Each structure stands twice: as C-alpha cells, then as structure tokens.
Amino acid sequence: MTDTTTLSAPAGSTERPIIEHWVAGGPWSGASERSGPVFDPATGEVQKLVRFAAPGDVDHAVRVAREAAETWRDASIARRQQVLFAFRQVVHTRRDELARILTSEHGKVLSDAHGEIARGLEVVEFACGLGHHTKGAYSENASSGIDVYSLRQPLGVVAVISPFNFPAMVPMWFFSIAIATGNAVILKPSEKDPSAANWLAAAWTEAGLPAGVFTVLHGDKTAVDGLLEHPDIQAVSFVGSTPIARYVYETGTRHGKRVQALGGAKNHMLVLPDADLDLAADAAVSAGFGSAGERCMAISVVLAVDTIADALVDRIAQRMAALRTGDGTRGCDMGPLITAEHRDKVTGYVAVAEQDGASVVVDGRGIEVDGDPNGFWLGPTLLDRVPTASAAYREEIFGPVLSVVRVGGYEEGLDLINAGVYGNGTAIFTNDGGAARRFQRDVQVGMIGINVPIPVPVAYHSFGGWKASLFGDAKAYGVHGFEFYTAEKAVTSRWLDPSHGGVDLGFPQHT
Template sequence: MTTTIPRSTHSNPAPGQPVDIDHFIAGRVDARGASARTVVYNPATGQVTGHVAVATPADVDAAVAAAATAFPAWAATPAHVRARVMFRFRDLVDQHSDRLAAIITSEHGKVLSDAKGEVTRGLEVVEFACGIPQMLKGEFSENVGRAVDGVTFRQPLGVVAGISPFNFPAMVPMWMFPVALACGNTFVMKPSEKVPTLTVELAKLLTEAGLPDGVFNVVHGDKVAVDALLTHDQIEAVSFVGSTPIAEYIHTTASAQGKRVQALGGAKNHMVIMPDADLEQAVSALMGAAYGSAGERCMAISVAVPVGEETANALRERLIAALAELKVGPGTQPEVEMGPLVTDVHRDKVASYIDIGVQEGAELVVDGRGQRVPDGGDGFFLGGTLFDHVTPSMRIYLEEIFGPVLSIVRAASFEEALQLVNDHEFGNGTAIFTADGNTARTYLAQVKAGMVGINVPIPVPMAFHSFGGWKRSLFGDHHIHGPEGVRFYTRNKTATTRWPDDSQVRADFSMPTHE
C-alpha cells in the first residue's frame, strides 16, 4: 500500500528506526517525489524496516533523461574501457558480498548462505560482461565484389530498462544491467518495492567503480512507474522477470510501443524420478529445490513425478522424514535451512493454495500452516508442505504457487511422466533423476522446457550460457544474459564499402550485384 509517510533521516536513522530508501538518478541518491512511500518489512520479524519512495511519471522522466544524456559518451567509450569498469565493479561486489547478502536476508528473508550464493551467481554475469570486447567483435569479408568489402558489427540500443522481482534482489538485476552496460547502453532499473535497498547499493558500487553519472539509474515504485517505463518514448528495450500474467502484460504493452522485450514469466517445474534413480540423492535434491528460499524461486521444483507406485511410495516416506527435520526460522541463524516468506500477504496467498488443495481432494501429507518458530516474532513463516495423489486438473498443479509446497503426481511410465511435463502451460525448467543414459537422453531431446537438469534439480545455466524457458514461461525472442543477452542489448549493422579509383565514375542504373 502506498501512503504519505513522514521522512526519516536516510543517512543517520535512529537505531532500530525505519530508514528512507530513495531513487538513484544521475550518480546520486535522489529523493525527488518521495512524499509517497510504501513500507519495507523484515520478513523474519514482521517489523517495518524502511519506507521506499514511489516514483511518479515525472521521476521516471528524470531517470530516463539522465540515462539519455549519458548515452552518447558511454556508447562511444571503447568496449575494453567499459569492461574495465565491470572488472572494478566485480571486485567491489566481491569485497562487499557479506554486507550485500545481509541486506538480502533482512528484506527477503532467505537464509544467509542462500543470499551469498545469489550474489555469487550474479557476479558470474558480471564476469561474463567483463569479456564484452570478444562478444562485440564483428565480421569482415574482403572482396565481396571487385574492390568491395563487407563488414558487420553490433551497436548499443540506447536507454534500456529492467524490472526485477522480489525473490532475487541481487541476481536478477545482475542478469540484466552488466551485459547491457558493457554493450554500451544506459540503464534504468526498477526493482521490487518489497526489496529495494540492494539495487541502490549496487548503483553506489557501480559509481565507485568509475561508471559515469547517469549511465545506471534506479527508480522505485509500483505499476505507475512500470507503465511509465513501458510507454516512455526514449526507452528502447525492456527486460523483465516475474509472474506470467505480468510478463505477458509487459510484453504486450512495451511491444505495442515498438520496444524490444524479454519477459520471463512463471513456472511449474517438474522433477521426474525414475525407478533406477538414487533415491537418497533424489530426496536430498528435492528438499533443496522445493523448499530452499521458501520455494520463492522461478526454478524451484514444485512437482515431483515418481514413475511407478514403488518409487512413489518410497519417495513419499523419505520426504516425510526429511520434512520432519527441516529447520525453519530467521535466515540469520546458521542452522536454519528455510526462512520466512517475503510478506504476510504472500504467506497468506500460499496458505490459501493449501486450503484449495485439500478442497480439491489432494492428500495433504505434511501441513506447513501454523508453523511455530522460536524467536520468530511476527515473522511471515510457513512450514514445508507436501501433497500426494495430486492430479493434473487441480489448481495446485496448474498454477504457480511460489511457496514451500511440493506436489507428488504419480506416473505409471516414463512416457506418461514426459507427457505430463509437455502438456503443462509452463516450460521454464525441469529435471530427471535416473541412472540410465538412454532415458536421460530421450528426456532431454523430447521434453518441452527451456532448461533441463539430468540428476541436477535446479538447472540454472552458467552466465556464459543463456537463461530462459519455453511456452508461457517466456514472452519475447531472447533469453537473458549470455550470448542471447548480448544480442538483445545490441542491434546489427552491416556496411558495404568501396573506394573507387578514377576509372569507376560511370553511373550504373542496373541492380547492384557482386559479379
């Protein structure tokens, strides 16, 4: 909810008092238009920790204007010089990684080890961006005609925007802006208002690394800010990660304005467990993939598909035992394995899906509602939940829950399991656990999903590959980061050149050929 909140002192708040989180425009923290603010919580305690500014269209205009002003000089900066900024930024993020992870845990709730891993995965994209001179090398063909040469190269788009979700405050923005900046674009970032602090901290580190003022800007806010970005005539491209309904809206709205769009949507990731799988390994993988980060991951496994009744029964019993040992609590406690959900509203939404599953006739094997957490205060906790005998017609199977809820859908055969995955509207990621190479190879070849794990539960590719799903998990033609990211943030230009001598001055009225 947006409201008018009295300002606190951003730089020196009283101990324990909420801080103000402002925009970052033209190289500095910018509090313009910040009379309207929304609250930021610590999910582990339920306490308000901050008040984040909510941008107006005028605030977005200011950020875009700063980026547009900075673009010509930044685009003209040699690629290897831009890469040096990325190198320095990489070192600074690494030096501050513990502090950045603590910020993530305080606003998102995920455990510290997970937050540190998120920073590391984001850094991998920065490291990829450090090699941008190699990625921007063009092509040259000598003598495509007599004394005619051909050359192809890539140029930046201009001002581009990124809109990121709450679940990865560091990693998802770093999937976007390092590649965009290294390619010579300038950037306006709109992070989730639920987790706003981290992106501003990254902006400060970019400035410290030598990024010129205005090249990277941050605006906070809600749908008003998003729509201002989607329709702004100086924004050339938009990157988005979030739910499928919003991804589709982003793609439709921005595309209608003639912008490039990569909009990554939701998921319902299946993990197929074959009878020959190492069941202990599979259960361990499922626990981390389903309940890590409280299931608030677009690559979380939310559907387990054991093949055969014997496999299903054994998997179920092992999962029940593992869930009994799952340690839930504040993410700052070293022994905790799963923290709270990001807000009370989101926790209640996830809990409502548990109600729906029971109403639809699924067997609720482990119920996470009413999870009690010592020292949890008023935190937004929900325990790990397990359903069995879930069918493909149930809402808990069809819809993305985005919480610590795992459904077991039993399959009689490999073919039935494969068909389940392929019939679902989402196609983000999937995994299969098996000891048989032919089964794995067949699954990889025939499954309709963008990212596949073979005995790997969360197959997020390394930064030098590209991340993205199929079907209604992706809107747009380009996956994010890696080579696809470079193509998204640049456009191709081809030149055909000739330097004639004095004998080549006669007009030619025929169609040009290279004969």
C-alpha cells in the same frame, strides 16, 4: 555505502528511513510524496519506506540516462572493461554486506543470499569479455575490391524491471551486459525489497561508472508503465509472474520496444524406477524448499512412478523433518516468505489441495520457528497424491509446497509436463542414459536437468523457458544478452586508394 536517507515519513506513521531513487550518481527524492512499506519478513515489522516515482520522476530519470548514454556509448572497450572489473571486485569484496541486506528484506537465509550474489557475479564476469562478444564478422573481397563487415552498437537507454525473489542476481543478469555494450540502464526493482538496488548503484559509482549510466527508479505500476511507454526507452527486460510478464511484453512492444519478459513456472521432476532414490530425495527437498520455494526454478511437482512412489515420499518426508525454519541470520535452513499476503496465498493452496483429495504428509502451517512469531512463516509442506485437476497442481504456488503426483511410467510423466502451460525448467532422475537422452529431446521445456534439480545455465549459455514462461525471442544473458542489448549494422565498403599513417616504432597500446 549508504542506501537510505532519513526524511519525514507520511502522516500517521513513525519516522523511518526512506529509500530514495538513485539518479545522476546519488540519492534523489523526486517530486512524489508516495511511498510503500518495506518489511522485515522475519519479524513482520515495517523497517523502511521506499519512495514511489511519479510520472514526472520517470521523465527526469530517463532524460538523465539519455544524456549519459550519449557519452558512455563512445567509451572504449578497454574503459568499459576496467569499470566492469572494478564493479565485480567491489561486489565480491563486500558481498557479506550485500547478503545481509538481502536477508533483511527478502528473508532468505544468508547462505542462499551468498549463492544469489555468486550467480549474479558469474554474469558480470562473463560481461567482462565484451570485446569478444561484441566483435562483428568480416568478409574480405566479397565482390571485387569490396569488403562486407558487421558492427554491434548500443541501443541507448534500456530498462530492467526485476522481481522480489532475487534482488541482486536478476538485475546483474541484465545490467552487466547492457552496461558492457554501452547502454545506460534504469533499474526498477521490486518495491518489496529495494535496498539492494541502491547498494549496487553505489557499487557502480565506486567502480568508476559515470553518473547517469546506472539509475534506480523505485515505485509501483506507475513507474513500470512510465518506463514501458516512454519513447526514449529502447528495450525492457523483465522477470516476474506470467500475467505481468504478458502485460509487460504487450505494452512494451506496442510502444515499439524490444522486450524480453520471463514469466512464471511450474517445474516438474520426473523420477524413474531406476533412479537413486536418496539422490532424488535430496534434490527434491533442496530444490523445493530453498529460498522458501520463492524461485522460478524451484521444483514444485515430483512425478514419481508408482513402483517407487511410497519409498520416495518416505525419504523426502524424513529429510524435511530435519529442516529448521527461522530467521535467516541464525543459521536456519529456510526463512520466511516475503509478505503476510503471500504467505496466506500459499497457505490457501495447501487447503485447496487437501479439499481436492491430496494427502498432507508434512504440514508447514503453524510450524514452530526459530525466530519472531510475527514473521511471515510457513514451514516446508509435502502433499502426496495431488490431483492434476486441482488448482494446487495447475497454478504456480511460489512457496515451500512440494506436490507429489504418481504416474504409471515415463510416458505419462512426459505427457503431464508437456501438457502444462509453462515450460521453464524440468528435471529427470534416472540411471538410464537412453531415457535421459529421449527426455531432453522430447520434453517441451527450455531448461532441463538430468540428475540436476535446478538447471540454471552458466553465464555463457542463456536462461529462459518456453511457452508461458517466456515472452519475446531473447533469453537472459549469454549470447542472447549481447544480441538483445545491441543493434547490428552491416557495412559494405570499397576504398580505391590505400592510406598511410606514417612510421611509429613504439609498441601499440589500447586507449
């Protein structure tokens, strides 16, 4: 599958591949001449350019999608399932190809890229059960001779605005269910790593999805605002930072749309004195530094009870010493950050924490890497005794920085978690079942792990946090996903005479 078309680059730059929009079943340039750079984070070089949509491009893409939606909504459940199964098979068979694209533009190591694809395919597989998930309820003879039943029908054209950290998984969380339920989807991927979106679009075409049902519209705020304000977009799904999530929610709802906007996080892991400290240290390192900490479900704060804090910090530091940072294609444990600007922002938080009195136990600044020195590198960093008043504690860092805050016991740890503005994910490590049960009841967070550091729910449950981590009532995928992308009708029916369709001894078939 080809995801780029070579065109003349903007003045002042060398000619590079330009990633085009995907409209009506193939690459489309649109009218805009604006573009943005796509870096290889492991080398710091601009490897491609991506086309940025103009307002007229948004209108054209929506018009094409609206026409396709009018036909796709009438496709039978059996037909939609066939396309979904075929799409799943294309992605599964060619996952190595997609993983290389993710690593080349995001920087995550290949094993992490494969994990992202696998978790996205879980939702595709869940969506293949659309016949069960969209069936309504039926009440016979609710009144004399009257039956009442419900129907779930597609909304029309919906938009997905996805983040840079999961260019394949997060779109699959949303578009799988939206397409399964008969909608047309316009995906606006991050402009930082956009090629995966075009690869997925080509996979849909190969799977037999009609042209126009899946569109990729590249761009920046112009494209986002165009989708949020367009009268023919019925719903918007978003994942990103909390300030932008709030903006997307408020703008979309002001223009009459359904919106689910998943925001940022500051996930805590509470480690009690009875916990297995080796298990807790393994979990803290795995959840803190996977994907260079660029995960909304990353553990960024370890709340260690004083009596075991020294031992836990030592164990975490020992494990960090064995990590290898470098090019994601070389078998390293952790890759670069997405851009130089983001790397510098994360590094700034380390300096702030140090100024505020935190101890830098492991310093990832200036680390020697297995890769090009011009890449956007920051090694795993461990901060101890981080003051809760520090911006390094209060704000989402979104990088490979793990902070340790020492607490007197369970109650202090719980209070710190509940006092936070975010409520995305959390974890507790303990061998006390009573403490774990109390924690899951009392903590004010949407996704909870008990001796599990990254509690991302399986596809048949729903993903989403509380407080400033989620705007809107609907979480991602699971039951919430099927409800979000459909509108329910309630039908009250009475028929005075039974109908007769004639005799047919053939075995009934679904068409």
